[in-house]
Amino acid sequence: MFSLKDKKLAKQIVSKIKKLDVNYKFMHVCGTHQDTLVKNGLDELLSSCGIEISQGPGCPVCVTTPKEIEEMLILAKKGITVASFGDMINVPGEKQSLQNLKTEGYDVKTVYGIEDAVKHAAENKDEEVVFMAVGFETTAPTTASVILKKPPKNFSILSCHRTIPPALKSIIEMGEIKIDGLIEPGHVSTIIGTEPYEFLSKKYKIPQVVAGFEPLDILMSVWMLVKQIKNEKACIENEYYRAVHKKGNEIAQKAIKDVFETKTVKWRGFPKIKNSGLILKDKYKEYNARKKYEDALKIIENKEFKEPKGCRCGELLRGLITPSQCPLYAKKCTPTTPVGPCMVSFEGSCNIQFRYDKKTIKN
Amino acid sequence: MRLNIMFYIALTIKFKHKFIIYKDIDGKTMCLAIPGKIIEIEKNKEHAMVDYGDGTKRKANITLVKVKKGDYVLVHAGFAIEVLDEKEAKKTLELFKEMLSMEEL
Numbered sequence: 445m446f447s448l449k450d451k452k453l454a455k456q457i458v459s460k461i462k463k464l465d466v467n468y469k470f471m472h473v474c475g476t477h478q479d480t481l482v483k484n485g486l487d488e489l490l491s492s493c494g495i496e497i498s499q500g501p502g503c504p505v506c507v508t509t510p511k512e513i514e515e516m517l518i519l520a521k522k523g524i525t526v527a528s529f530g531d532m533i534n535v536p537g538e539k540q541s542l543q544n545l546k547t548e549g550y551d552v553k554t555v556y557g558i559e560d561a562v563k564h565a566a567e568n569k570d571e572e573v574v575f576m577a578v579g580f581e582t583t584a585p586t587t588a589s590v591i592l593k594k595p596p597k598n599f600s601i602l603s604c605h606r607t608i609p610p611a612l613k614s615i616i617e618m619g620e621i622k623i624d625g626l627i628e629p630g631h632v633s634t635i636i637g638t639e640p641y642e643f644l645s646k647k648y649k650i651p652q653v654v655a656g657f658e659p660l661d662i663l664m665s666v667w668m669l670v671k672q673i674k675n676e677k678a679c680i681e682n683e684y685y686r687a688v689h690k691k692g693n694e695i696a697q698k699a700i701k702d703v704f705e706t707k708t709v710k711w712r713g714f715p716k717i718k719n720s721g722l723i724l725k726d727k728y729k730e731y732n733a734r735k736k737y738e739d740a741l742k743i744i745e746n747k748e749f750k751e752p753k754g755c756r757c758g759e760l761l762r763g764l765i766t767p768s769q770c771p772l773y774a775k776k777c778t779p780t781t782p783v784g785p786c787m788v789s790f791e792g793s794c795n796i797q798f799r800y801d802k803k804t805i806k807n
Numbered sequence: 808m809r810l811n812i813m814f815y816i817a818l819t820i821k822f823k824h825k826f827i828i829y830k831d832i833d834g835k836t837m838c839l840a841i842p843g844k845i846i847e848i849e850k851n852k853e854h855a856m857v858d859y860g861d862g863t864k865r866k867a868n869i870t871l872v873k874v875k876k877g878d879y880v881l882v883h884a885g886f887a888i889e890v891l892d893e894k895e896a897k898k899t900l901e902l903f904k905e906m907l908s909m910e911e912l
Contacts (some may be wrong), residue, residue, distance in 0.1 A: 449902060450900055456907055476839050491808040495831045529884075557885030559868060579884070582840065634889035664903055686896040687881060693889050696871045696907075712827050 473502030473793020474629035498763035508652035510749035528576035565599035585696035588703035610720035625669035637692025656684035713758025755784035840883035
């Protein structure tokens, strides 16, 4: 259902691109796009056609900062039940991960979504439960929807939600790498629509295409970007129109707007990005773990936490290097012994590379 | 019809691995969303049973979308986040073909 496959069409796109003899660098910001690219060998195929595609800061778990992990570790050690998505729990903080605490006997729960954490709180009124709310615009409305329904008082969230367009602006303005075109994330776009990207094309003259997740979606979006460049155009186009509408999901947008306000926050590997974080509005402060446990979290308020030693996730998230350029990749750092988040998360480029790399599979 | 979007037909351009549909059922991944069909809406209209077509059925929250029984939705972290347009999906391949045949590049 809704898969999109046509071998002949895919070949046609590739041969069309090949004929043009181009040399472009594109960026996408989505772990699922990276998975499609690597799993199907599209990264190598497109590279042979002169098109390099890097992942950028498109992995919510990866861009979560060491400090946010530390906040959760403090809460867990305080005896609070902490819950989050599976890969978030395995990301190492400065010294340990939530998973390490779990093995020490602290109450750390892996959940499929926020509703599981709320259910746990409702069924265990004697426990305090904190959900680490990680994710971009795709996930933020799920958190918002729960908060609007007034969950039990023993439940709160530590919001680590971030939004994509400010990060794209930041990476373009940093100017560290050449970006000839952006492949925009399909699922984030189902929520926000295509309008929030328009300013990037207008201001920075960058072609953009919202893409779906089938191999053919990616190839088609690459072709659409190439076409824009060749025709000297720069606008936002929508390849994934079977799921993404110009205005997005307005119910979800309203939920986000009702519950959150924006804040300038740090992303892993980046300096602070203006208005890129979503924090709970004051009227929902009873659900804000940072307010509720202010005293416990005070000790790290002004403390900066370092990246794990030798980890180059920061550069990877800015599109400056590929996983194999990191000396730790597949040596000290593997999915079972991850040093940084890009190897932990199923959406991190290192993890994806490792899973599909012929060399690492053999080992 | 030659182009049957309703079934997974493997695209074989340099296929390294067998095609599998993404799953985030076990909570390992976050940003993924998978399509499924609404088979039953609960009385409170907040949740619905979603059939992912591979034997997996799971409850999803439907408060972020306007849906009816039989609609296809994208589900992320236990929430339906958007309704998929079946008609548009069926037309997609045809449209791509048209676009490619028209291009002069």
